Amino acid sequence: MAEISSTLLYGAFIIYLFATLFFAMSLSDKKHEKAAHTQKWGKIGFITSCVGFAAQLGYFITRWIASGHAPVSNLFEFTTFFGMMMVLAFIILYAIYRTNGLGVFAMPVALLVIAYASMFPKDISPLIPALQSDWLKIHVTTAALGEGILAISFVSGLIYLIRTVDQSISSKKTMWIEIVLYTLVSVVGFIVISAAFKGLGYEASFEIMNDQNQPEKIVYEMPVIAGPANGEPLDDSFGPVFSTPSWMNGVDASIKLNTFIWSLLSGAVLYGLLRVILRKRIGAALQPKVKIKSELLDEISYRAVAIGFPIFTLGALIFAMIWAQEAWSRFWGWDPKEVWALITFLFYAAYLHFRLSRGWHGEKSAWLCVLGFWIITFNLIAVNLVLVGLHSYA
Amino acid sequence: MDNDVEVLSSMRYEGSARRSQTYNKTFVDHIWNFFSSVRVGVWLIILILVAAAIGTIFPQETFIPPNVDPATHYESEYGTLGLIYYLLGFHNLYGSWWFIILLGMLGVSLIIASLDRGIPLYKALKTQRVTRHDQFMKKQRLFSISKEAELDEIKYTLESLRYKVREENGNLFAEKGRFSRWGAYVNHVGLIIFLLGAMLRFFPGMYVDEILWVREGEKASIPGTKSDEGQYYLENKEFILEMYDKKDKKFNGALSSVNGEVAKNYQSNVTLYKTKPNHTIGEDPELVKVQDGEIRVNEPLKFDSFALYQTDFKLNEFSKMSFELEEKATGKKFGKLTVDLHDPKKKYDLSNGYKVEIEEYFPNFILNEQNQPSTINNLPDNPAFVFSMYSPKTPKGEKAFVGIQKNIEAGENQFKMSFAGIETKDLTALTVKKDHTLWIIALGGIIFMIGVTQGLYWNYRRIWIKQNQDGVWAAAHTNKNWYGLKKDLDFLVDKTGITPLVEKETDPK
Numbered sequence: 096m097a098e099i100s101s102t103l104l105y106g107a108f109i110i111y112l113f114a115t116l117f118f119a120m121s122l123s124d125k126k127h128e129k130a131a132h133t134q135k136w137g138k139i140g141f142i143t144s145c146v147g148f149a150a151q152l153g154y155f156i157t158r159w160i161a162s163g164h165a166p167v168s169n170l171f172e173f174t175t176f177f178g179m180m181m182v183l184a185f186i187i188l189y190a191i192y193r194t195n196g197l198g199v200f201a202m203p204v205a206l207l208v209i210a211y212a213s214m215f216p217k218d219i220s221p222l223i224p225a226l227q228s229d230w231l232k233i234h235v236t237t238a239a240l241g242e243g244i245l246a247i248s249f250v251s252g253l254i255y256l257i258r259t260v261d262q263s264i265s266s267k268k269t270m271w272i273e274i275v276l277y278t279l280v281s282v283v284g285f286i287v288i289s290a291a292f293k294g295l296g297y298e299a300s301f302e303i304m305n306d307q308n309q310p311e312k313i314v315y316e317m318p319v320i321a322g323p324a325n326g327e328p329l330d331d332s333f334g335p336v337f338s339t340p341s342w343m344n345g346v347d348a349s350i351k352l353n354t355f356i357w358s359l360l361s362g363a364v365l366y367g368l369l370r371v372i373l374r375k376r377i378g379a380a381l382q383p384k385v386k387i388k389s390e391l392l393d394e395i396s397y398r399a400v401a402i403g404f405p406i407f408t409l410g411a412l413i414f415a416m417i418w419a420q421e422a423w424s425r426f427w428g429w430d431p432k433e434v435w436a437l438i439t440f441l442f443y444a445a446y447l448h449f450r451l452s453r454g455w456h457g458e459k460s461a462w463l464c465v466l467g468f469w470i471i472t473f474n475l476i477a478v479n480l481v482l483v484g485l486h487s488y489a
Numbered sequence: 490m491d492n493d494v495e496v497l498s499s500m501r502y503e504g505s506a507r508r509s510q511t512y513n514k515t516f517v518d519h520i521w522n523f524f525s526s527v528r529v530g531v532w533l534i535i536l537i538l539v540a541a542a543i544g545t546i547f548p549q550e551t552f553i554p555p556n557v558d559p560a561t562h563y564e565s566e567y568g569t570l571g572l573i574y575y576l577l578g579f580h581n582l583y584g585s586w587w588f589i590i591l592l593g594m595l596g597v598s599l600i601i602a603s604l605d606r607g608i609p610l611y612k613a614l615k616t617q618r619v620t621r622h623d624q625f626m627k628k629q630r631l632f633s634i635s636k637e638a639e640l641d642e643i644k645y646t647l648e649s650l651r652y653k654v655r656e657e658n659g660n661l662f663a664e665k666g667r668f669s670r671w672g673a674y675v676n677h678v679g680l681i682i683f684l685l686g687a688m689l690r691f692f693p694g695m696y697v698d699e700i701l702w703v704r705e706g707e708k709a710s711i712p713g714t715k716s717d718e719g720q721y722y723l724e725n726k727e728f729i730l731e732m733y734d735k736k737d738k739k740f741n742g743a744l745s746s747v748n749g750e751v752a753k754n755y756q757s758n759v760t761l762y763k764t765k766p767n768h769t770i771g772e773d774p775e776l777v778k779v780q781d782g783e784i785r786v787n788e789p790l791k792f793d794s795f796a797l798y799q800t801d802f803k804l805n806e807f808s809k810m811s812f813e814l815e816e817k818a819t820g821k822k823f824g825k826l827t828v829d830l831h832d833p834k835k836k837y838d839l840s841n842g843y844k845v846e847i848e849e850y851f852p853n854f855i856l857n858e859q860n861q862p863s864t865i866n867n868l869p870d871n872p873a874f875v876f877s878m879y880s881p882k883t884p885k886g887e888k889a890f891v892g893i894q895k896n897i898e899a900g901e902n903q904f905k906m907s908f909a910g911i912e913t914k915d916l917t918a919l920t921v922k923k924d925h926t927l928w929i930i931a932l933g934g935i936i937f938m939i940g941v942t943q944g945l946y947w948n949y950r951r952i953w954i955k956q957n958q959d960g961v962w963a964a965a966h967t968n969k970n971w972y973g974l975k976k977d978l979d980f981l982v983d984k985t986g987i988t989p990l991v992e993k994e995t996d997p998k
Contacts, residue, residue: 218742224786
């Protein structure tokens, strides 16, 4: 069953890749937007996305059967599920607005999320006592669905910015668009570089003192730039260039920092290559490709927040509080994950007030959607990997 | 009609007379006006957001190890930044006075801004007219003029789209989903109730939060549960710790990659007792059994308004230690004694003239700063004794200091205490909780969710049709989801043949 499950996930990934391609085909037409060509490829892209979603749903169900619990209990499972919810959110919003351009950007972001997930240990892990509750599936799935829908508001907002920001001159705005695009490219870099070193079977070992003051061996799977805070190399492989500061004390903090640095570096190389090939800013290269009306993009990104915000609140705060009351005897404990869920809630609450009461539409609203997604990914990645707390079970 | 012209600038509050726009004289007016501002409200949200984020940079005081002094811990663990963090009080950020004040101000802002807008808006929407000023119509985002139109047909079509249509002097006003306009106020009421519920915790009698350690086989009174009807007691019959089997095929991959074992279950099997009413403290209480129960993580034991949660445990705490009195020269033994480490006796008579006295007992032995034997606390984690051993051969007694792997003698003794076994017990730690504020907080949460859904999943669409000299004017407005409104209008245009309503070029700013 576990094998069927991973085959289905792999299949879903490939199908999503094709869906992206089909959506891109729908845009490549130079003629009018409503040409039959555009409609045809858009439809094919949409159907392919739905098939991919069905395959991933199959992965989810078979893995559930194999493990005996909802497969949302570790970082691999959760991040995969988050990607799946992004696809679902895209399918819902596409069904309403029929915008092919959204697919060209939303599907790759979902793909990146799923590929990122696959870099974490994929073993089926047993549930620790705190996670043995029906609220695991209720809380985590609802929160992920809310975040998936909010992620679409980011995608739509980003397209809005690519579409409307003046690319004829270099400005702060174009710079920030490039930074966002570079971040996305870095995720690609992360996937490429981890797969490459895994393929090579690279290893470098250190001995460190763990929290119980016992010597422990840790193994890097990439050349060591950031070494452990107090570690002795056990072999004569490359590095370390510097030591990880000791205040970074998540599980395996130094390995994660090292991977992060490699992702940024490989992202920089990829980004540089793209710039050389395109001979202009990536945003400027993308601008003529997106012909969606900016009002429609603005509307989609707002609609995504309007749909996603209540679902996020229900899943990530209310269900979370009910579960915390059952498991830990208090519904709120200022754990970093809780706090960042609250920050996400407050941020989108501020967004809604800016938009509804102060009339922030269009560009300002699009920037906020980009920032909102940054907060969500920070909570997903950094809070688990860098900050310590009850949710750092990665 | 004058009112209409005024509201052109904003459709949001329908030009209703808000208190904050009307009075600006007294101190109260200024306070009111300050808190009624959405700008102030959003700033408060952002300040709370930033403060909350700062609080996650380093662990809060409640998450650092319990035995360390925060004054030195932050600096030693996180360097200068940690020291600054501590000095600024960020190590206890969420309990700091200024954070609480920010939350309080947000609460006040919620109340005042809602009252300031909600009540006038309600009045304005309730009394809105069918016929609106020409200027008002023209300034709407969607607008058109048709040469002619069949009013009955328009009315019929809009009603088929489930609009509520009113007619007056040949003009029409159609509206749908007005209740969604109250969503914002409903969710604010929910939030206010939620915050009030959270504050009620500080009133006596509403909230109990205690911790209870019980040894296996012992009974303990449950703190915070005393009332006129009596006091609850809990017996810990057994504490169970289960680990996952590393050989389990299903989890083999994950379990083999971690060091150590992964816990599967923490469980206390308990019996709950209650005293008879009016028992006096100090007396041995007469206990009446209430129920048996099993407490696991995620499965608290609930009784009355209390709940007991599995919180912590301690395995293999020393409970009894046994020794034998031994003659060093011959190795002959003269009787065995067992010391209850929680309640050691002073004297142990081994008969035939042999006896042992405990001169001093250190449950958790340590050499203190003056190099004197001392104890850290009353928990028998590292028990040590000063024994006096008496025998017919040594009637004056011999002294020895005995601890774990320690035996120090004052002189050259003939006898010694030889170690003869240890008994251990498990302890369970349970959190005792009573929270009468929960239902208020839950109510606030439910009202908030209703309000948010009402406001965001529905929208208030309005269409005005007005007969003028140059034709039939049509204008439309919605507070959100223009796409949905346009679909309604397309249908209307399709059915009635009026001129399609066109969108004005909206100001890109």
